[in-house]
Amino acid sequence: MRILYTASEALPYAASGGLADVAGSLPAALVKAGHDCRVVLPLYKSIKPELRESLRFVKNFTVDVGWRKQYCGVFEGEANGVTYYLLDNEYYFARDGLYGYYDDCERFVFLSRAVMELIPQIDFKPQVINCNDWQTALIPVYYQTYYKFQHGYEDIKTVFTIHNIQYQGRYGMDVLSDVCGIPMYHAKLLEYDGAVNMMKGAIECADKITTVSPSYAWEILDPWYSHGMDRALAGKQYKLCGFLNGIDTKNYDPEHDPVIAKHYSAKKPEGKAACKKALEKELSLVSDKAPIVGIVTRFVSHKGIDLIKYVFEEMLSLGCKFAILGSGEKIFEDFFREMAWRHPDKVSVTIGFDPQLARKIYAGADMFLMPSQSEPCGLAQMISMRYGTIPIVRETGGLRDSVRDAGGENGNGFTFKTYNAHDMLGAVSRAVTLYEDKAAWKKLMTDAMKNDFSWDSSAKLYIGLYEELCGGDEE
16 A cells, blocks of 8 residues: 655654654554555754755745745655655744744644645655644645645545644634635634634544544543543544554664663563662662662653652652653652652652663663553553563553553553552552562563564554555555
């Protein structure tokens, strides 16, 4: 099949979060499965010079952005067997960072329109266009309103993937014609609660809507999770589904990771003890038999940090030590600094993000705590299991879909249901109790490492969806 995958960021060229991981890994898995998948993203200023130098200029054309005509250059690159098209416009993309500008609406309207104008310019007519989050949400809208019946655009299906429903692309109604270039008689496609809502436009116009986990697909129908979008989704459930994201199992591999102290695997897990000792030494934690609980996250409320704060002393009294890495709201940063000052031999806190330390925590910790209020997919729990570190999570979104409680069959972690600090404390207590049974813990650890969270599994689900949309036509 021929798939055009469009996103505002994608590894290895540009990244600010999990979307880049998906846009860098899923297309590679689709190509590995024998399909022709190509990726389109902006040519940002922040792209590394060595990557920029490897790009080849293809051509340029103009793009209508409301009443303006804007230049668009096309550069082609290749990574992991995938062809990338990077769209150049220095006015929009030659800036520091990827997002957060006053004219983000216009910047990503340009991206969506440029993707549609790109199709006749390259020797590639997709059967499916898979767009991601609000930055490319206008692609299905433009296809339905302008391109569907034009020569060269026949029979293209569109898929819209929601990575986080909180970010919807909401702007005043004045941008509809002035920036988006969409006439008022199509206003109902984008109008939502008195504003232009780009995500709502994609929900209306896309052939399929996917999310990054099965649980998140039904959670976003609930006002508690939907950030107001549940009313738009209620009548579109027939085209909504969720596929669990994967992780790069070659990148996250305890058998070959150059950062960790000693390599190990599910068959030979002995090296994990050396990783724990190295982590204790590096973080000045007391070296004893007590379990290390790892936390690698943003310090914000919806990640469950308020639950951790509420019962932190109680978790320490269970015998836990903590290796904490992250940054975010000052109230949480200050709290963790105070805990590290009070308990220097049991609590290590690193403010910021250090990718190498994150890997050392994944490898050296015994447990990994993720008590999220909401979690569309979550990758950290999958990475921790890959390294034999047992996750303790709240049952929400992708955490529910990837972690099964050790109290039942085929358990690979510990879970709790309600968003309650003492329910979380109970799950931690159960984990500490099992940790004292070394034989049972070793079995749980090796079973967790055997889970398949590769993109190959997720890619099969996407391929099935694409083939269903195209009637099984591979040509």
